[in-house]
Amino acid sequence: MDAFIEVDRVEKVFEVRRRTGFMKRVKRQVRAVDSLSFTVARGEMVGYIGPNGAGKSTTVKMLTGILMPSAGRLRVAGIDPSRDRTRLAHRIGVVFGQRTTLWWDLPLIDSYRLAHRMYRIPDARYRENLERCVELLELGALLDVPVRQLSLGQRMRGDIAAALLHDPEVLYLDEPTIGLDVVSKAKVRGFLKELNAGSGTTVLLTTHDLQDIEQLCSRVMVIDHGRLMYDGALAGLHEAGEGERTLVVDLERELPPIEAPSCRVVRVAGPRQWLAFPAGRSAAPLVAHIAAEYPLVDLSVREPDIEAVIAKMYAEKAVS
Amino acid sequence: MGEYRPLTEGLRAYRLIAGMWVRSTLTYRASFAMTAFGGLVVTGLDFVTIVLMFSRVDVLGGYSLPEVAFLYGLSATSFGLADLAIGSADRLGRRVRDGTLDILLVRPAPVLAQVAADRFALRRIGRVAQGSLVLGYALIASDIAWTPVKALMVPGMLVCGGAIFSAVFVAGAAFQFVAQDASEVQHAFTYGGQTLLQYPPTVFGKELVRGVTFMFPLAFVNWVPAAYVLGRPYPLGGLPRWAAFAPPLVAVGCCAAAALAWRAGLRSYRSTGS
Structure with a gap:
């Protein structure tokens, strides 16, 4: 199997300036990601977990080209993310659990129409993908509703659909079930499972919810203090941690x-x-x-x- | 897919996003109508204060009312064009702070185009309209000895002025990558600069005029070229005669500097992050 995501000894160091007095600042280096290495094969579904501030979001931001690594080598679909950000954007989908990419004041469908044009999705492909998302994520009744009137769960489903219209090869989900009720969680999980099995989309999800991992991921990566603590099956994690x-x-x-x-x-x-x-x-x-x-x-x-x-x-x- | 062309891609993304914002604004029609009307009243009153000033004096710094109107119209219109096109870039700091810039960074379009089109506000056309009216009045009322060159210079000044102000907006936005609450500093240069240029250079101190000519070249938006059109001496004695035709060069220089600043800013964001 080919490695779709390659992370090789990647580091990310932030310089934090702290005010210690008038005009006085102390520079301190914070190593958010420390010599991180892993690969993800095409079609895998990986859970990426760790406490707050462990470096999860930083990793995802580097993989999407938002941040540039301080050291190491990073490739997604053979592309260096921070160098070829726009080219990579056509091949990845990103869902930020806490921030919506949808247009607040406009009907949901308008956000999809924008994606259709911005990503230059062929008409037939767009219609097909939209139809599938609408059906599986139960968005039919919501398409003409302004996004601001949607519930959190509905909006999350809307966001996931928006990230998938351009047939991304990999989908990054940052806390996709945060704040959702049980029914919405189940819908989101069911859809992701279907997506991974049906289209073979590679999925990397960061979460705090163990059930997300349990129901979806064959593989877990645990990160803490920027280091990979564990990489393998979920059952093994419990053993490794003597849970x-x-x-x-x-x-x-x-x-x-x-x-x-x-x-x-x-x-x-x-x-x-x-x-x-x-x-x-x-x-x-x-x-x-x-x-x-x-x-x-x-x-x-x-x-x-x-x-x-x-x-x-x-x-x-x-x-x- | 062909080769990637940032400029055409950027314009395309700009059009798409600006269109979305126009439609978003129109979902609140009453609010749009009221802010548009309010904006027109405020910008309208702006020139009225100058007219009132002239009811007391005949000349201001040696310039008559139509001549001041000429400066005002050029400054307001070119600033209005820049503000309409990319004035929203001053919201960048907020996007950096709340993390929503990340959303723009994962879209397949140049970030600058997306930032410029962010919250695109059609009501800003009011400023362009008011500036053009004042400019129109100035062209009719003043007795300029028109030549073909001078006639060509008027639209030229608007385009170059718009480009210079745009460069200031972009440079200001770039600075907000470093200092996220710098939008007020930026306003001092954009809105402040625009107001400055509405008055004849002769009412200001030489040091200020020198600074605005050489360090922060806003004088090339209207002061220098307008002095040529009006047949007046240049605001600074030492300027060569061809300085009136320098605006395109100045505009290109400013845009290049702004582009470099923007790249550096974006790069620093990508290496600092949040």
Whole structure:
């Protein structure tokens, strides 16, 4: 498989000037991205996660040509983004979760018409893509509504459609589900899945929402302090971070702490018990064991908090 | 796709985006009508103050009312053209601050064209209209000894003046990459410069005139060439006779300098970011 996105020892250093008194400033260098290397193959769907200020947005900005790297080599579809920004723009789609690219006071369709002309999309192609987006993202009733009247979820769907009309080979999504309700999230995720499977569009999404990753991405990259901490499957991440999942068990009555292999009870409150077990493991044998030995009423599995996993991972790295 | 041509691409993007903004403005028709009307009243009153001044005096710095109107018309019209075309560039600082410049950077069009067309405001045509009216009055009322060269110089001055003011707008926008709240400083040079040029150079101190001629060459918008057309001495004694025909050169120089400043600004944004 060919590497579609190549990032080779890329660095980004910001110079921050801080005022320390009248006319006095101290210059300080902040390394937002530190010797970052990875490749993404065509058609992959990658989740890019990390705490705030870890360097996620900086990476995406370098990949889209908004920022120029301080050092290292960067290629997207063989193009150097900051050098050939406009040429690259035809081949990428970008959705900024927090800022809309749509025209606030105009009907949604007008934003699409602008894209049609600005990107010089052939008429037939435009109609086809618009039709598909309208159908899958359920935008039909919204096309003639001014963007300012759309809800956050509707606007996000509108933004995603706007980023896809010119058939980009790669789609960058920055927090695509932030602030959306459950139904809107599900719609957005369903669409992205379909897009990746159907058109083979490469997708790179930054998110705080673990479920986005879980439902969409076969691969996760974790970045912290500008360094790549982990690159691989999601399950592996839990192992690497020694994350634990929690099984919440409701029994018929109050009982002493459950005894089961490879798990420990972390909390007991009346008939409810909380059991922690390694995140890399399936919950099925454990559930089967408890169901066989105890009077089980109900249960649920809680995923480990991604931030906690990363924090733990980082703490370990610092020690070793 | 062919080779990429920034100028034609830029103009095309400009037209598309300006069109979107015009339609956005027209969704609030009443508001548009009111601001347009208000703008016309304010710009209209601007020249009235000069007329009122002449009810007390016969000449201002040696210039009669039609002659001052000539300066005023040239300055207001060329500034109006520049303001209409790329006056919105002074909003760049805000876009840098709130991060929405990134949206422009991922579009396949030159950023300068997009920034210039940002919030394109049709009501700014009011300034051009008012300036042209005053200029028209000046051409009728003043007794200029017309020659073909002088007649050609009038539209020439408008074009060159517009280009010089545009260069000031672009340079100011470029500066906002570094200092995001510098739009007021920029206004001092654009709006301030325009007001300065509406009065005869003879009412100002020599140092100011010298600065506006050599350092910040606004004098070539109207003072120097208009002095030639009106058959008056140049604002500065030492200027050669051909200085009246220098505006195209000055305009090209200003635009080149502004383009360099813009490139440097954009580059610094791409290396600093937010």
